Amino acid sequence: MTSPQRIVIIGSGLAGGSAAAALRERGYDGGVTIIGNDPNPPYELPALSKQILLGDAEEPDWVRPKEFWAEHDIELVSGATATAVRLGNRVVVDDKGTEHPYDRLLLATGSAPRSLPVPGADLDGLRTLRTLDDSRALRDLLTEGTKVVIVGAGWIGCEAAAAARKHGADVTVIDPLPLPLHRSMGDECAEVFRDLHAENGVSWRLGVGVEGFTGEGTVSGVRLAGGETLKADLVLVAVGAAPRLELAKAAGLELSDSVAGGGVDVDSALRTSAPDVCAAGDITAHYHPRYERRIRVEHWANAKDQGTHVAGTLLGETTPYTKTPYFFSDQYDLGMEVRGLANPFTDELVVRGDLKAREFTAFWLRAGKVLAAMNVNMWDDGEALQALVDGDMTVTADQLTGAELSSLV
Incomplete structure (x- = not known):
């Protein structure tokens, strides 16, 4: 297989940034372009719901120092969105109309926060937590006595609750499941996290859904199934994330419904159904040799490690990606x-x-x-x-x- 002259990466998050850095560190000297809608250079996500939200840090861990990209002749097209992938003539088109030709392409479009299809979902004041700008804006609103309602008791919801309590906010967390982190932890271990948050002043509304949001222009309350309405100065919607599959679907790549939320079919080496197109990170329905099936993993380590690994695949290697999923969390005095x-x-x-x-x-x-x-x-x-x-x-x-x-x- 001939060495590519130009590699285009769609997505400036952790997977895309890690891939670009690994290409240069492997000695690849062809053209590398990263297209991403985040105005910031590539960064890691864990600090967004941890150190930054807690007020312990102002910046995340950058994938590489900010000067790395220019010093290594990596073109960062920031604040831009790829709108089309033309597989036939190997071109990516962005929302400014610019065409980016490629010899090899990496899709690393990541995930987008899910919303709730309920009345009032379009009110101002409903927050999500996915980007660095989201985290900084949310942190500035977490002040003493602020009534914060968090919809969703998954990892983001629980870490945000811990940060909000540190800032002295009045926190209520809602989830239709009987325990926080229930799908991940099961009963006994999930009870540990429920009790941890209760001891730190979080009010739970578990086993109950959200029927809608109330307010005149700006959200001021959350209406629960059964009729109760919780007053809210701030609402964080943390009900999971959906893989950004629109580009892959429009391009005609094979998608999978065998993993939760769907994903782009990739083989063990992270190659898609199209020649010279790979995928990495949250969007991949990756055939994992150890599990002998497709899996999709949204955690930070998977994006970082798949991004690093796929650099070899983009250069013609066929080594399977076999790393075990890994995740960590910090909440109050609990680390895991x-x-x-x-x-x-x-x-x-x-x-x-x-x-x-x-x-x-x-x-x-x-x-x-x-x-x-x-x-x-x-x-x-x-x-x-x-x-x-x-x-x-x-x-x-x-x-x-x-x-x-x-x-x-």
Whole structure:
């Protein structure tokens, strides 16, 4: 396969930025263009719902220093949106009408916050948290005594609740599920997070949906199923994100409905159904050799690692992407990491440590194999946990709770 003369990357987020940086670090000296609608250079997302929202940092972790892109002759087309991909003549068109020819193309369009299709969803004052500008604007509104209602008790909702409480806001979190983080954690571990937030002053409205938002021009309340209306100075809608698939669909790339939310079909090396077109990050329905099926992972590490890996694919390599999904969260005095992929409702839960003290490791087992592990406020066994999740060894619940974890690997 001949080396490409020009590579175009659609998406200036973590996946796209990581891919561009990795291309240069691999020695590629052809043209590289990144097209993205964010006015900022590529950055990592975790700080947006953590350090920046808490007021502990002003800037995120940049994918590379701001001067890196110009110094390495990477063209950043910021504040622009790709509107069409013409596969036949290998051209990307942006919203200014500019055409960007390519030899190889990377789609890294990421995700967009979901909205709620209810009355009042168009009122001013409804916030989402996806970009650096979102985070800074939201932080400035989190002041002492502000009535904040958060719709959605997933990771963003819970981290935003913790930040809002640090700033002294009056926080209520709504979710139709019976527990926060329920789909990710199952019952027992989700109860840990429910109690953590309650102890820190968060009011829960769990097991109840939102019927609409109230207000005259600007949101002033949230109406729940059953009729209760919560007063609100600020509403954060944190009900998940949807992959941005519009460009891929319009271009005729194969899409998958076998993963939640859909995705762009890519093989184990992150190649799409079109020659010379790859995809990385939130939008990929990636065939993962370990799981022998397609998976779609929205977490930060996946975007970063797939972006780095796909640089090799863009240059003609066919090495499979095999990394295990990884995620971390910080809420109040609780820090945690999750490695792996499990079903908390069907896989066996084994807990090592003390749930009530919030110092424990949770394992999810299937047929004696560790599919996923979560360490909460315990930091000494990371390598062993990674090996247990990545390896193919068979273990028992008694071994996981009683033995030195390093001895099992």
